[in-house]
Structure formats: structure tokens, C-alpha cells
Amino acid sequence: MFRKEIKVTDCTLRDGGLINKWQFSHEMVRKVFLAVNQSGVDYMELGYRASRKMFDPKEYGPWRFTTDEDVREIIADTPVNMKLGVMVDIGRVEEEDIAPCEESPLDFIRVATYIHDIDKAIALANHVDAKGYESFINIMAISTAGEFELREALNQIEAETNVVAVNIVDSFGFLYSESVHYLVKLFLEKLKTKSTGFHAHNNQQLGFANTIEAIRKGANYLDGTITGIGRGAGNCPLELLLSFLRNPKFNIEPVLQVIEDVFLDLRQKIEWGYLIPYMITGILNEHPRTAIALRQDPQKKDKYAEFYRTMTTPECFSEK
């Protein structure tokens, strides 16, 4: 699939950091940066930008904050072939945390939002845009968004923002291909002057497949992470996505090399990928938090049948 409008965003560090509170060393981040920079990827999301007033830097690693200083240190004197950026959460960042774009090594900022916070997301995206960054909005947990609210949100984003793209985020890994087709069609219909993007989760081993389906139906902004690293079941693996996109500018070799050099070892220390508890929350259209908690309980982490019974027994829901 070669379509020149297609742009790939690597979110390895941002989404992967959700597993370990962004405790990645500068050495590791530099290796990942170099690999992605050589792979032909268009955008790299290095972490979250969050306020140090709200999160304790003793508890959270540097990529929770992704300061301009840390980003400059990672880049050093390497020529950057891609756009660099961060994600921001509504209410977790202050205006003073975001310098004007011309003073920053960053090029883009993505605003993550649930459908009910869309007005706040628009305000934040417009703030980011006014400071000179490319702005994006990611609508999370799309599989629980009401159709009426979603249509209204898309109308508003189209009318009131300058975002480059709006990303469909399948946070729970619930979508099947036909739902992806339906959503991409809706986004394309509503967003006449913006692009549509897709961010998958892999609870049902559909992260890559759903990304392909989004591409087939016209989404041009696609997210991936190296080896699919990300909270819970993880994401669409970047190595598969780049290989699918026949554009000669992409090169998977540096990605394969950094998997060897960094991710094999990391996977021994932190967990992500297709595991039955995440599959269960995925098929039930639930946030993975119950599955994450289960995986942290050494007695229960592999009690799959019991977990499934709990999650599907209505009277247990009230205890959650």
C-alpha cells in the first residue's frame, strides 16, 4: 500500500512509558530515537508533556514531562529527519509548560481526550496551534463514544480548530474491521479539511489488522510502536506497519536492530502484548485496568477463567 499522503507516527516511548511511568534512561531513548530517525517514520512522539506541579518527578521518569531540554539532549547533533512531538492530557499540563514552537525542539503536540471533554480538547489544541505547533486531537476510547456525541465532536473540530488530523483511538482494543470501516468513513465525511488517523490496541491481536483496514478506507495518519510496546496488550507493531507500507522511504532494518539491542531485554523487565486478561477486557469493551491489576497479583495473574467469570457476571460489576 503506497499512498504518498500516508504519515506514520511512532509512539514507542509515549505509549510504552505507560507501563513503567516513563522510567526510560536517556541512553535507551537515544537508541530508540536514532532507530526511528533512520526508519523513514514521519512523526515521533517522545513522551507526554505534563506539569511537574501535578506529577512527582521522583515517581515519574523524564518522559512523563518531556522537557525541551531533555529532547535537545537526546537529539544532540543528529540531523532530525522527522517531526518530534509530545502528547498532552487535558488538565495535566499548564500553558506555561509549553514554550512557543520556535523556541522548542518540538514540532507537534497531540491532545488526548475522551469524547465528553471535547470542548477542553479543542481549547487546548487551539492554544498549541497558536504557539506554532502542528496540533492533533486523539479521541480515546472511541468504542464507547455515542454516535450523536461523536458526530457533534467532529463537526466542532472541523469548524473550530486547525488540527492536522483527528485520530480514532481504539483504547480498549475492541474494534473489528467493520467498525473500523464505519468510523473511518464517518471521520472522512465530517472532516473536510483535516486528515483522519488511527491508533490501535492489540487486545485481540487486531492492532495491525485494524490499522490496515483504516488505511484501506482512507486514514492517512497511522500510529505504531516498536514491537507493539504499550500499556496492556500494546499497539500496532511499527515493524509490521512499515513493512506493509510499500513506500520505499521506509526501512525496517534499524527497527529490527533496536528490537535486538533494547526491546528483547526490556521485555524481560516489563510486560506488554497479547495476554488472555487483556483479550478478555478487549472483547468486553472494557478499560484494561482490571486486567492490569490482575497481572500485578502473583496469585491471580493467570486465573483466566475466573477473571472471565468475574468480568461477565453482572453482580460483580458493582464491586469494580
Next chain:
Amino acid sequence: MFRKEIKVTDCTLRDGGLINKWQFSHEMVRKVFLAVNQSGVDYMELGYRASRKMFDPKEYGPWRFTTDEDVREIIADTPVNMKLGVMVDIGRVEEEDIAPCEESPLDFIRVATYIHDIDKAIALANHVDAKGYESFINIMAISTAGEFELREALNQIEAETNVVAVNIVDSFGFLYSESVHYLVKLFLEKLKTKSTGFHAHNNQQLGFANTIEAIRKGANYLDGTITGIGRGAGNCPLELLLSFLRNPKFNIEPVLQVIEDVFLDLRQKIEWGYLIPYMITGILNEHPRTAIALRQDPQKKDKYAEFYRTMTTPECFSEK
């Protein structure tokens, strides 16, 4: 997706046995049989039927041969809710190895073939059919079959056999959704009196996704294995497939239970699933044998970038 014509075949033991020469204990096989029998699955393929003259029972476990005696021992006095069967390879089984169906606990036999052996496969399927079994033909390595040969093969199967279904087997895990759509459409067009089936491999994490796509386009015979066990990257995970098929007759709880009881431990002893070397052979439309050999070499098993370079450098091909 609830379509009453849909039939699911579990091939956990048959395909999983390719990893360890079918060295599964009767106790383990009994547990898997009971779980599948409770799950609502329609067909269970217990192993291969092969001639003891051609394979040494000291080297190969019982499910390389899957004798009627062994099957009776597994069933014991359990009421069987599904059809039981085996796979046969052309030239690896003799007529005397197959008793008349009425004397056997088995109900079906699937003939595995490459496209160039289709005449032999038809003869063997007809032999099996004459003995009273439901017969099937699985066309392996479909992603390397020439279109002309494939059309001819389907014409012949339609005209000359009584097979219940012909299965598209993506042995190399190479297919994307659009190729699956194309093949299923072709099979449906050619096979007026037979059903179409699909057997996926998971080299690109598309095993389940491609099975969904085959279903969407009209394939009614679908293969899965518990946790996706199978040679190399493995197969479409049965637990995902059953959950996707909304037919109330399916129940994933016994499958989740046996994953806990049997497969977690087994995965510590033998390897299957998405791993970069299998991804590489998949995207290159190659048999996984080079990747399997790599995984058995402790020095090289994780040398992904080097393996990719070897596999994509034309002069290295001559050495393979």
C-alpha cells in the same frame, strides 16, 4: 458474526504437534479434548494419520499416527459433541492405515496438499470418502500458488470429489485482507457444491484478522488453535475466533481454563507465536523453515537485523 453455516475446526494438537513431533501425553490430550468438546467447536483434528513404516514411533509421538485405538482411549466414555478427525499428507499414509469409517471413532479426514499435487490429493480424498469419512482438501502455501493452476485445481475438485470444504491455507502467513478477499471470492465462484474454509498463520499478527476477513467474504469453515499454538508463528487463536462468532453455542470458558491448566506450562517448554524471524519470513512470502532453524541456534536466534539482511540479499538465496 452469527451465521449458522459457520463451522469451527480446532487443530490445536495437529498443528501444535508440528513443534514437538506430536510428543503430547495422553493426559494432556485428554484435557484438550475435554475443553474443546465443551466449547461448542464443530470439528476437532486430533493429529496426523501417518504410516508407521515411514515414521519411527521412537522419534514421533502418538499424534503423528493418531491410531483409532489412541483416539478411543482419549474419548473413554465421554459423550462426543463434535466430529473428530485427522489430517493426512500425500504419500505419508497407506490405504491400510485407514479403516472403514464405521469401524473408526473418526468422522472426517483432511488431505493436505500443495497445488502441484492436486491430482494425488483428489485421489486420496476420494479414497477417504469411499471409506465413509467426510473428506476435506487443504491447499497449503496458497500465497505461492499460480492463479492458473489454482483455478484448474478448484475446477477439478468441484467436478471430481465429494469434499465438504476446500481450505485456503496461508502457510507462510503472507496474506493481507485484500488477498484473502480475492481468494475467498475465487473459491466461492469455483466451488458451487462445496464450502470454502480458511486456515491462517500468524507471522504478521494477522491470523485472527484474516480469518475474520474470510468469514466476512463467505468462508464457512474456519480453523483455530488454542492460544494460537502451531509451528513457527502459530495460528488463529481459537479463543478469539469463538468470541468473535456470536453463535450462543460457543463457550470460551473451557478454553480459557485449559490455557491456564496446560498451555501456560507448555509455552515454557516449546515456542510458538509472533517472533521477529517468523515475521520476516512472512513478509517475504517464504516458508518458515529458515526462521525455525534460526530460533534453534542459541547464538543467532535473536539476530533479527542480520537475518533480515540475509533473507533479502539475492546472493544469499543460492545458499539456502
